[in-house]
Structure formats: structure tokens, C-alpha cells
Amino acid sequence: MAVETELYDVLGLSPEASDGDIKKAYRKKLISHIAQNPNDPQAAQKFQEMAAAYEILSDPNTREIYDSHGMGGLAGPGGGGPGMDPAEAFAEFFSGGNTFFDFGSGAGPGVPRRQKGEDTVIPYDVTLEDLYNGKSVKMNMEKEILCGTCKGSGARGNAKPKQCATCEGKGFSFVQTQISSSRFGVTRAKCSDCDGAGEKLREKDRCKKCKGEKTVKEKTRQEIFVEKGMNDRQRIVLAGAGDQEPGIPAGDVIFVLKAATHDSFERSGNDLLTRVTITLSEALLGFSRILITHLDGRGIHVSSPPGKVIKVGQTIVLRGEGMPVYKGQDQRGNLYIVINIEMPDEQWLRSVDRKAVEQLLPPKKAEMDPPPAIIDEAPYEESDIVEVRGSSFPASSNFFDEGFSSQFGEGNEDDWEDDDDPYGNPMGAEPECRPQ
Numbered sequence: 491m492a493v494e495t496e497l498y499d500v501l502g503l504s505p506e507a508s509d510g511d512i513k514k515a516y517r518k519k520l521i522s523h524i525a526q527n528p529n530d531p532q533a534a535q536k537f538q539e540m541a542a543a544y545e546i547l548s549d550p551n552t553r554e555i556y557d558s559h560g561m562g563g564l565a566g567p568g569g570g571g572p573g574m575d576p577a578e579a580f581a582e583f584f585s586g587g588n589t590f591f592d593f594g595s596g597a598g599p600g601v602p603r604r605q606k607g608e609d610t611v612i613p614y615d616v617t618l619e620d621l622y623n624g625k626s627v628k629m630n631m632e633k634e635i636l637c638g639t640c641k642g643s644g645a646r647g648n649a650k651p652k653q654c655a656t657c658e659g660k661g662f663s664f665v666q667t668q669i670s671s672s673r674f675g676v677t678r679a680k681c682s683d684c685d686g687a688g689e690k691l692r693e694k695d696r697c698k699k700c701k702g703e704k705t706v707k708e709k710t711r712q713e714i715f716v717e718k719g720m721n722d723r724q725r726i727v728l729a730g731a732g733d734q735e736p737g738i739p740a741g742d743v744i745f746v747l748k749a750a751t752h753d754s755f756e757r758s759g760n761d762l763l764t765r766v767t768i769t770l771s772e773a774l775l776g777f778s779r780i781l782i783t784h785l786d787g788r789g790i791h792v793s794s795p796p797g798k799v800i801k802v803g804q805t806i807v808l809r810g811e812g813m814p815v816y817k818g819q820d821q822r823g824n825l826y827i828v829i830n831i832e833m834p835d836e837q838w839l840r841s842v843d844r845k846a847v848e849q850l851l852p853p854k855k856a857e858m859d860p861p862p863a864i865i866d867e868a869p870y871e872e873s874d875i876v877e878v879r880g881s882s883f884p885a886s887s888n889f890f891d892e893g894f895s896s897q898f899g900e901g902n903e904d905d906w907e908d909d910d911d912p913y914g915n916p917m918g919a920e921p922e923c924r925p926q
């Protein structure tokens with residue numbers, strides 16, 4: 491003897507119906523129901539309920555459980571307990587998480603209520619100078635705040651929302667989904683009429699100011715601090731400064747720094763790299779001059795060690811002249827100056843006594859002795875004298891990590907693309923600024 495009959499009622503059956511009766515009744519009901527109510531949303535919901543009832547009663551196992559324990563028995567662990575309202579149990583059963591059926595995945599069910607409002611993520615372009623010197627930025631923004639007139643209820647005066655007619659206050663309806671050619675599953679979908687609330691305000695009961703939306707737009711002025719040593723893609727979080735929503739704390743406004751490539755400096759962590767071209771006589775005889783203008787506008791004066799010949803590709807390390815370390819007091823990384831040596835040009839060569847220059851310079855190389863048995867002359871033209879180390883590094887790449895080998899030949903900028911998690915935080919730290 492069945493303890494509940496709701497599912498049988500839905501299909502217009504008695505609990506004594508045979509398996510064949512259930513199948514026949516379901517088909518008959520469906521056909522007449524669809525024929526009578528095409529395009530009626532409430533009829534569509536009824537249809538889902540019939541499908542759900544059929545799903546349970548057509549399976550001997552679940553039918554037996556339903557017959558002996560009602561919907562409470564089918565709700566599964568954590569589901570409807572004893573004494574639960576049948577309608578509620580019915581809803582619970584289809585809300586996902588039950589252990590009897592795979593109803594497939596659907597929207598609606600199992601989606602947890604958000605604990606916090608949505609975050610607003612804003613990309614913010616910065617230069618390497620900004621990250622070196624730090625800066626504060628004031629900007630105008632617009633955000634949603636709770637309507638002051640209705641205090642976020644959306645209602646006019648003391649008007650109360652009425653039960654949603656579409657979902658009869660449940661906030662959801664059943665949606666049938668096809669799992670395979672012969673199997674249908676039923677999932678719960680949020681009611682679009684009341685947005686899942688189960689109740690809604692009548693037109694005339696809505697707050698005049700926010701039109702029942704509960705929030706209104708407000709212009710605000712935000713100030714953010716780009717701190718010295720911050721990184722590309724670092725996030726600056728203004729906690730609670732995001733859009734307000736009734737009943738939950740406001741989301742955050744998150745600025746994500748986007749560092750532009752610099753014309754003269756490349757950055758790797760706290761280190762900087764730049765390239766400086768010196769003349770041949772400076773390479774041989776030394777120099778003492780302002781080599782670079784730094785990111786804060788300072789001239790950096792460098793003297794080469796007396797008596798030291800600088801060779802092509804050599805790098806001078808200026809310790810403590812790199813990027814400020816983020817939150818590192820006065821700590822700084824290093825500045826690497828890659829020296830390029832400019833050879834004199836043909837005009838210079840024409841203007842000097844070549845014999846005298848040859849006397850001054852180290853001797854030319856002697857021919858191979860003994861020479862190989864076969865010697866071929868390999869011709870080339872002036873246009874065959876090329877530069878193959880032409881490509882540069884983007885500011886965000888680690889110029890020490892990958893080795894210089896891939897810089898040889900046709901340079902490919904793509905090789906230097908960072909494949910770090912684009913949402914990650916390179917510093918592993920997140921400054922929190924509370925809005926005033």
C-alpha cells in the first residue's frame with residue numbers, strides 16, 4: 491500500500507497500476523497535455539512534473555521505494571527527512587545530489603547562492619616608469635549602490651512581493667533533458683519570471699526611484715596606489731568597493747596592472763636590463779661618462795675600470811640600480827648594461843692613414859698552415875653581411891632563463907611570450923586598499 495499518491499495523481503493513475511498502465515498513461519497524458527496547451531509556460535512545467543513522476547514510477551526499484559516511503563525515501567542522504575511536505579520532497583528529489591538517478595547536469599540545481607557580490611575587474615595600463623617610481627591615480631567610476639529610497643527592497647512603501655504565478659513560489663521549474671535516445675532526465679531550472687526568488691513585485695508596487703531594481707547607479711571617485719616594484723598583472727584590490735547587491739556584501743574592485751613594453755629597459759623580476767653602445771676607442775681606452783638616463787630621470791655616470799678592454803657582448807652589472815623591491819623598503823635589484831661596441835665606419839677609414847692604423851692595431855691573422863688539400867673560394871656580396879641577433883625581449887620575460895640560443899637567427903618574438911597563468915599574481919601578494 492502506497493504511503494503517498496502524488497506521483498500517481500500527476501499521471502492520473504491509482505497506486506495499483508501495472509507497469510504497462512504507467513507507460514500508457516504517461517504517453518496519453520503527454521499527448522493530450524501538449525495538444526491542449528501549446529506554448530503555455532505553466533503547461534510546460536506540468537509536463538516536466540509528469541516526466542519526473544514517470545521517471546520514478548517506471549523504474550521498479552524507485553517505485554518500490556516511493557510506494558513504501560514516499561518522496562522522503564527517494565530524497566537520499568541529506569534529502570527530505572520524515573514528515574517532509576510531499577511537494578517539498580518532490581522538489582528536493584529533483585534538485586540534484588540525489589543518489590538514485592543521473593539526471594544529467596542542468597543550470598539551476600545545485601548552484602550555490604553567492605556569498606558576496608560580483609567583483610569588478612578593470613585592466614589598468616602602466617609604464618615601467620610608473621612601476622619604478624610608484625604613483626597614485628584618481629579615477630571616476632560608476633557603480634551600483636542599494637537604492638536609498640526603498641533601502642534595497644525594490645518595493646514602494648511597505649508593499650510586499652507576491653508569489654510568482656509562473657513557478658508558484660518555488661523559484662524554479664522542471665526541465666526535461668535527453669540523456670540518451672531512450673532516456674530522459676529532469677533537472678531543475680531557475681524560474682526566469684521571478685529570477686528564482688519565487689516572488690515578485692507587481693508593477694504598481696515597485697519603488698519609483700529604482701523601478702524595483704533594488705539598486706541605482708552612482709558615480710564615485712576611486713584612488714589607487716601603484717606601489718614601487720609592482721609587477722605586470724599584479725592586482726590592486728579595493729575590498730568592498732564593487733557593485734552593491736541586497737543581502738550580500740559588495741564585491742571588490744580589482745585593478746589588474748598591464749605593464750607596457752619599455753623602449754630602453756627590460757625587466758626580469760627586480761632586475762633591469764638595458765643596452766648601451768660605446769665606440770671602439772671607448773672599448774679599448776676606457777670611458778667615464780653618463781651612460782644612461784634612468785627611469786626616474788637620473789643620469790647614471792659610469793667609469794670603466796682603468797686599463798680594461800671592453801669586449802663585444804660584455805655586460806656591466808650596476809648592483810642596486812634595478813627595480814625597487816615591492817614592499818622591500820629600500821631594496822633594489824640590479825641593472826645589467828649590455829655593451830654594444832660601435833665599429834668605426836668606412837668614412838672614418840677613408841679619413842685616416844690605413845698604414846698607420848695597421849701599425850697600431852694587433853696584427854691580422856696568418857693563413858692556415860698547412861692549408862687543407864682542397865680550398866674553395868666562397869663568394870658573397872655586401873648584402874650578405876647581416877645582423878642576426880636583432881630581436882629584443884619583451885619587458886616581462888626572463889632574459890636569463892631561456893638562454894640566448896633562440897635569439898640567434900630569425901628572431902621570433904613569440905618565443906618570448908610568457909606562459910604564466912594570466913590570472914595569477916606574479917608577486918604572490920595582494921595589496922588591499924580600503925576605500926575611504
Ligand SMILES: [Zn+2]
Pocket residue numbers: 637638639640641642643644645697698699700701702703704705
Ligand atoms: Zn528603490
Ligand SMILES: [Zn+2]
Pocket residue numbers: 654655656657658659660661662681682683684685686687688689
Ligand atoms: Zn517564478
